[in-house]
Each structure stands twice: as C-alpha cells, then as structure tokens.
Amino acid sequence: MDYNTAEIESRWKKYWSENNTYQVSDDTSKPKYYVLDMFPYPSGAGLHVGHPLGYIATDIFSRYKRQSGFNVLHPMGFDAFGLPAETYAIQTGVHPAKSTNDNIKKYIEQLSNIGFNYDWSRSVKTCDPSYYKWTQWIFTQLFDHYYDKDKDKAVSINKLIQKFEIGGSFSVNAAHALEEDFSAEEWKSFSDVEKNEILMQFRLAYQKIGYVNWCEALGTVLANDQIKDGLSDRGGHPVEKRAMKQWALRITAYAERLLNGLDLVDWSESLKAMQRNWIGRSEGAQVFFNIENNDKKIEVFTTRPDTIFGATYMVLAPEHDWVEELTTSDQKDKIDTYISYVNSRSEIERMSEVKEVTGEFTGSYAINPFTNERIPIWIGEYVLKDYGTGAIMAVPSDDDRDKAFATKFELPIIDVVDKTDYPGASLKDKVGKMINSDFLNGMEVKEAITAAIKAIEEKQLGAGKVNFKMRDTNFSRQRYWGEPFPIRYNEQGIAEALTLDQLPLMLPDTDDFQPAGGGKSPLARNTEWINEEAGYTRETDTMPAVAGSSWYFLRYMDANNPNELASKEKIEYWDSVDLYVGGTEHAVSHLLYSRLWHKFLFDIGIVSSREPFKKLINQGMIQGVIEFIYLQKEKGEGGQNIFVSQEVAQSNPDIEYAMIPVHIDFISSYGSKDSYLDLEGLKKFTKWWPSYKGAKFVSSTATYTDGGEDVDINMVTKSEVGKMSKRYYNVVNPDDMVEQYGADCFRMYEMFLGPIEQSKPWDTNGIDGVSKFLRKFWNLFVSENQLIVEDGTPSAEEMKVLHSTIKKVSEDIEKFSFNTAVSAFMVCVNELRALKCHKKLVLTPLVKLLAPFAPFLSEELWNKLEGEGSIHHQEYPKFDESYLKEDSIEYPISINGKKRASAMIPTDATKDEAEAIALGLETIQKWIEGKEIRKVIFVPKRMINIVV
C-alpha cells in the first residue's frame, strides 16, 4: 500500500468514467453554478503545461461548488475551425477534419490524465454540423434583423420594410449606413435589387465593399488583430489593403450597450479597460462647414467644439470621396503626386514615420461658421479615412498634430485657450480659459464645450454627438475550414438567408485546399456545391473562427438538442456563466463578439441574461525559457560553423552572431541564469541538428570540435523568457509531469506556483515540496502497508488544526487564492504529524477538503476509509468557530511602533488589564525607563503599542 500514483490514477479514471461520476443533470431543485473554461483550439502540438493552469483552477472550483451543494455545469469543448488545420492540410494533404479530430482525441486523453471533472457527454466542437447548424442559424437571424435606436434593440427586418412602405426612410431611427434618405413613394418605385441594397445598409449581418487586409501568401483576409506591424501575425507575410465585398456584423449598433454592460460584470479592471479602450467612446460635436462655391458641406467630428474660433484650416483624408471634386485645376498635379505618394507607402512606413508631417492644398476653401473666415482645405495622411468622418477642422493652437502641420505649411495659428493657470498641462488637456473666441471668452474649457455645442445646435450647424472608435469588422474569410455562410444569391444577385429546415449548410468534402485565387476561398472552385439549386448560387466565403466561439457556452446547456440551439427551460435554468477563466489573448475579439451575440440573442428572446459571463478571471501565461546558443555569422575555414558561449559572445561585441534555439532537453541547469550545454549536451545537439555536424564550440575556457577529442567544456547559453512553443523547442508536456509525479502533484504544484492571474516561467524547482506533502498526507493514513487510522475523540488542539484548515482553505477557494490554500494544507499536515494524529474524526473531513485539489489521492483514501460512493459527491466540510476560540493570545508589544516584546494576554482582557500586563514586562520596563508614557494603543486581538 505504497503511494503509487500510476496505479491509483488508472483505477479511478476508469471508475469515474464507468460510473458517470461527473455527469451533470438538469436537477432544478439545486441551485446551479456554471463554471467555464475558454475552450482550446486543438493544435497538433498537444497540450503544454501552460494550458492546464486555468483548467485546474476551474476544476478545483467546480468540485468545491458541487461538494457545497450546487448543481455544477463544468463542460469542455473544442474551438475546432481555424487556419492552422487548413495550412497543415495544404502542406500535408491531411484533411482538416481528420487532423482536427485526431488532435481532439489527443487533447481529451491528456485532459483526462490530469483528472478533470468534465461531463464529456455535453462536449461541443465548432466544426460539427450539428453545432454549426446553430451558428449559421444565429447568423441568419442577424441577417434578418436591424437595430432600432428608439427601442434600443434588434427588430425584425420585415418591420423595417413596413415602415419604409409607410413613411420611407424618414420614419426610421436605426443604425445604418444609408447615404440618402427616401420617401415611401420612392421606396415603392425601387427595383428589388435597389431595395435589397438599401436593406443591406440596415441588416445586422450585412455585406459591404470595404478595404480589407489581404494577405497574398496566406490567400486570405485578416482581422486587424491578426496583423502585427503590417505583417501577418502567423508567418509574418506582407499584408496589403484591398477592396473586396465582405460580410460584416454591425457591432457598432451595440457600442453603447457593450460599453454600459461592462458595469454589470465582475471582471478585472484591466480587462474592462481594454474593452472600453477598444470601443473608444468619445463625446463631442458634429459640425458642418460650408464650402466656397460648392453646395456641399464638409462634416467633421470634434471633441473640442470650444476651439472652433481657432480652426484656421481643414484637412481631409487623402482617400476622402470629395478630394477630386474639391481639387482646383492648378492644384491637380500636386494633389495627384501627393496621392500617389500616399498609395506607395506601406502600412509599416506609415506607422514608423508618424512624426513626419505630409499634406497638400486642394485649392478650395471652406468657411469657418463662427469666424466667417475663408479657411483652406488640405489633404493629409494624418487624417484617417475610417475614423470619424475622414475630415477634421484643424485647430493648430490646441492640437499637436495640427500645430506641426500648420508650422510646416505656414498656416495661421490663433491662440484660443489660455493655459497660464495650468503650468504642467499639455495642449490636449481640456483645461484653461477661452480667449479670442467671442462669446466663449473667459469661460473654462469644460464650460465652453457645452456652450459651443449649444451654439452649434442653435445655428443649425450640427449637433452634439458621440463617436466610437470601434468599427464593424469584417466577418468573411476566404478559407475552406470554417462555417459556410447560410446565404444564397438569386438570379438577380440578391442575398437570401437559408431557413432553419435548410440548415445546416454542410461544408462540402474536398481534398484540395488551395485558395481559388482572386481573393476567393477554395469553395469557389466547387461548382457543384455553389450551384446546388437551380437559379441560386452559394456564398463561397466562410465565417471566422470567432463565430463558433461566440455562443458555445449556451450549447453546453443542452448540447445534444437537435431542434433548438438549446431549450428554453435549460437556458432559463443555467442562465449565464457564473465563472469564466481564460487568457488575456481573448480580451477583445472573443469576449466582445460573445457579448454582442448574447445581447442580440437577448433582443430576440432566446436568452434572458444581459451579459454572458458574470465573473471572469484572466489566468496568467505559463511561459517557457528559450535557450539560445550563439552562432558566429562568419563561418570558419572550410565553412565550419563556429558556436560560442554567452561570455565569449559578450566580450566580442563587434562580431555578429545568430541566435540558435536549442532543445531544452540538452541543457543542464535548465531555467537558471547560468544554464549551459555540457559535452554530452553538445553531442546531442549536433546529432539532433545534423547540419551542424563538425561544428566548433568555443567557451572562455575550452574549445571542442564535434567528432574530435572529448574536452571538458561548458557552453553557457542565453536564456530568455518567452512563449512556450514548438518553434523554440521548449515545450514542456504535462503528460511527462503526470507520469513522473502523478496528476495530483502536478495539479497542486501548478496551483502552488503563485496567484492564478500571474504569468511566470515554467520551472519544476519546487515540485518536490508538493510531492513530499502528498506522501506525508498519505502517511497520516497508511504506514508499512497498514491503515493506521484510529477511532477515538480528537483533542482540542487536533480539532483546532482541522477547523482552522477548513476555514482557510474554503476562504481561499472562494477568493481564487489557490496557492495559499495549498500552503494551508501543508501547514496542516506538518502540525498533525507533530501531534502524531491519526484520528478518523480529523482525517475524514480532511480527505473531503483535499478532494477538489487531489481527486485521485482523496478518492483512494476515501475508499480505504470505506466511505460510500465517490468522495466527489461528499459534502464539503464546514468549519466550526467554537474550535478556533482561544483563552489567550500572544500579543506583540511595541514601543513607538517598533516591536520590543510579546506576552500572552487573555482574549477577553480589557484595555487596562492588557496595559498592566504589558507595562509589567521586564523588557518593556527597560525600554520605558526614564521616559514619559504619552499614550497606550490597544487593538483587541492584534497588538499593543506604547508611545513614549
């Protein structure tokens, strides 16, 4: 009866699965609790030790909640559509469905090895037709709804058509992109194609021609967050802007609700800040400027309407629609030259040369509506086409960029804000007194903003307006491995949504995953599929991965329902996610889209909660240490590769080196600052990477040539903390850890590493401590193959140890402080060992207490104690305050805040009694000798401080 992890784990894994120990019922008599992990993308590399960090935390928490009497839903599934599987298919010919399913199998096995309590009967995978049927259905609903601003919710598009028939577009207050209004009569006169185009400007899922980030190498459109520094995040390929017809979701219609909803949820401030930042609400005014000799009016958005008297020129984005019209004949050449210059510049250049000011004068003038001065209209790169209206009123006295522009092109500058009362304030700070501004003069900026908006509205020049930074991001991907859009086009090219009985629209099978060219997905070549029904063609783009992950948490509630995305009753019961744990990498896209879909499903009556995730914890990343060796760029004689150790490289700063990542298995003292490759490591390295055969290795003390004579050499490597990734050969696999130490140890060690939110590099330095703890725990029950648990009444001291542990552990779980909970278990075991306590009445509650942390060990011990059923259905112990009471407490006694002595003082002592004991102490007497006691502070159960 030794503590044999492998044997115990395989036994109970089998038992749990055969007895459906973790199957969740929809037992509505119990209070529900929904604990969710962000489901993983099943990548070919498998799980690494970083993934389980959050999963272990939710596993502990869900087990704790179940034992505490809740009906707990804790499911797991797979975000199974996505680019990596398709890239892999192009490279190897293996169908994404096959590689994805293989990977999922591997993931499930790895997850089960760690002992997670998922109910696999509720699992989902986004690439399963029975799942994406509902992803497609939600999309059709988005397509069939528009956003009614009066009702502040999504409303059926049929209602919109009725309104158009009665009052044209004038009768509608909706989120839209319509350019010109129309009457009821005009509506009736429009052709079907025209009507459809207008409705597209209102639908929540709609098509638009937009500039997209096209990546030729990947053959697809990328989202903004898939691009880093102008290159694709994956692969680092160049990305260009290209005009394409794309599906988009009108997320901007929900901007205000997405922003306000953040006040309802218990998320970290930093995460909320990220979403607020992304939504980017700013208050200001929309103002129309008349153009000289033209009927058009330029619309601008400004957050500083107070500075309008200082607006001495205007700037349009170079891509603004009116640039051509506003350019006068004598400026045409210059404008054309400038525009072609702008077009020639890559995204990277534009971003890296932000400081440089460029622009050109169109030749036209606008009129400042407050000063009635003619002001020149320029175009300039610093004004962006897709923010605001793509045009600005420039106030060079109060904006850094306008100022730089005006200075360079010698445009007039009028000071309108006097900041002499605010010495440290920068130009953009909204403080100061208005000057040179007529009726605003003398007002403080904040006051002036309100007054200016009022004046703008009275003069009918515009209105106060709220602007959002957030854009409607596009929803089309030119890929195979995604959900097909449930859309078909009729002979006139009008898009129609498929009806529920036509869903799911299956992704056709193929063995050719190459993009079709011309920005089309591989589906575009499948003519049979495209033209499935006479007179109709199918949409060939597919949805982005974010589609399937936007609502998966609802499907878990009723995962196998063929008739609905989930039944009404089950959605009512499970309501929304009580606890959601996942990484920050999804802070914006996934969490924002999920919230959007949820709010939309709320509007159409599918869900009844306003926010999908009540509490959210961002687990930190477990990073890897990347070990590099320096390769001299210049090769030696005969093309010999020369590697040098860290100190040699650092003492030769003139020589250029390439950093070659080394597999961490070859490294000695891995993870420490002075990790190195010894002779054996070097031999493994050259064997593993044959192109470095015969290489020379130089350290500060020795030189070794591969294949030559053995030398005593230590090559110090460069260690960097970074991502754990296949590419850096630094992936640590949880399977190895589980095999070596056992799943319980692995779980508790990951929790013991530190706070769950914190990122930290993986190291196994402390794992022995946890392993020792588990063995000590086991030895409280078992010794020399005998169960040594005794009957008998525990002493007061033993009960105190038990109950203080129950208290500490429960409180720590409630506040997600798992590292301190593990530490409390260690303290407890140390104390019980010191007391030589083996009493059943102490140990039985302790097994239940440990069960969420170490499910295998505790199940085994529960079985040995002849407990009934599974430990994981036993009630969690509750602490009893009466065992924690003490007659007297050791008080620290300080003189002037500095601790000088301590004394046992009865718990119920009054201030005077305590003071008398403290002052009577010999050590204290010595300190206060010859000094006057000014004051004595007594904090019950805490401390005594004597002020002299």
Next chain:
RNA sequence: GCCCCUGUGGCGGAAUUGGUAGACGCGCUGGAUUCAAAAUCCAGUUCCUUCGGGAGUGGGGGUUCGAUUCCCCCCGGGGGUACCA
C-alpha cells in the same frame, strides 16, 4: 504618447479593514540514519552587528501611535493601444 497591471530574502511567493514583514515551498548550511549514496528525519537560514542593537518591502517625500498596505513625485519590469480629431 495614453490606459491598465506590477516591483517584498538566493528563488517562487505569504501578510484580513493600516497592526509581529518574510507564512508555505525550493535552495543552501549543519546534524541524525547509511559501508556509501538516494530517500527520510531534526535544527538553522532577510542583511549588518562591537551581540547592546541597527537597517530593511524599487527610490524620495507625506499622512499616522503605527505604512508592504493610504497620498504625492520619480525609476524599473510586463501588457494593451495609438496620427482616434
């Protein structure tokens, strides 16, 4: 630049509403056991010290009887975001 987080022994990290700084673990030192090693057990481990004590939670200042905790300024590390009008 702006926003958010963060800074405590050799290391990972503890410290309720401000109340004994360094819990717990690793590592290290000494000892026991052993032919020896591993494992295990016991003791010690913030730094300085003339052994009285002194200093100490990134640095400087402040509030307080008392500050890792609250306030102000500065420095370092991490993340997000950006010609956003």
